Amino acid sequence: MSGPRATLSQRAVAALVAGLTALAVRLPEGLLFRAADLAGTAHYLIARRRRALARRNLRRVLRYLVANGPTTPQVLAGARGGRDLERLVRGVFQGHARYYLEVMRTARYTADHLAERLDLDDPDLVSAAFGAVRPGHGAIFVGLHFGAMELPVLYASHLYRLSVVAPMETIDNPALQAYYVTQRSRVGIRLIDPAGARQALTQALEDGAAVAIVGDRDLGGASRPVRFFGAEANLPVGPTLLTIQTGLPCWITGIRRTADGEYAARLYRLDAAAEGALDRTVPLRERVARLMAAQARAFERIVADAPEQWWSLLFPLWGEGAGR
DSSP states (O other), X not given: OOOSOOOHHHHHHHHHHHHHHHHHTTSOHHHHHHHHHHHXXXXXXXXXXXXXXXXXXXXXXXXXXXXXXXXXXXXXXXXXXXXXXXXXXXXXXXXXXXXXXXXXXXXXXXXXXXXXXXXXXXXXXXXXXXXXXXXXXXXEEEEOSBSSTTHHHHHHHXXXXXXXXXXXXXOSOHHXXXXXXXXXXXXXXXXXXXXXXXXXXXXXXXXXXXXXXXXXXXXSSSEEEEEETTEEEEEESHHHHHHHHHXXXXXXXXXXXXXXXXXXXXXXEEOTTXXXXXXXXXXXXXHHHHHHXXXXXXXXXXXXXXXXXXXXXXXXXXXXXTTO
């Protein structure tokens, strides 16, 4: 993942992030959670346009869930608007800030820490997903910008000792990019450039790796429209094409925060055969559409548990500007 040389200011930013990371693994956990929430609240207060976008996106999600389920008392209250909706909007910003804190505290998420702090909604399904990965038989894990997005790959790496390969979009600061790549490699995650990633991901699956892809937002690559929370949104087509090409298991995963430092994992198998996506007598375009629709439904079920933890709501998802 080579690129242009970093400027002095970019190197300074990367050094600052490295310093904050060093503090984050040493300071008391409770203090850090409060600091992240304050940072998220500050972002909520000053980012007027993004706040309005998050409110509009979240309202769509809540109303869809009320009409179609599943739902919770929190979703019902937020769908009515007012303070309950605004509390959830603020929660989106706070959850986004907590994600960055979790990135900085990656070194603290050891196997013992994850085993103690992470509850599995379906332990047998998790064992089936990770336990079946072996040379010649990798697996595809598709996640969202939701909750503790780092933890699924750390779980695979630490508890199952799997090699994890994941595309990572290139950021504008080369020094910061190099820092993140180094940080991830220390916990067993190999990052690759999304450009031309199909061949590298296919090889990784043949080698018996777990391939981790984030698939809930169009980041400028190949995408196609799919019904998502009741309206068309452009979602990346890469995970679906990789599943159809390899015929390997594809799992949809999300880890939500249940309390400070406590998490719960949800996992769904995306059954390509049941969706008719592996039937070569059916045109590829139709097979892709079927599987992407099933993927979107699984995303909806994950988000339904805690909509305010889905921080893709801070970005355009539907209508004008989506994908930017």
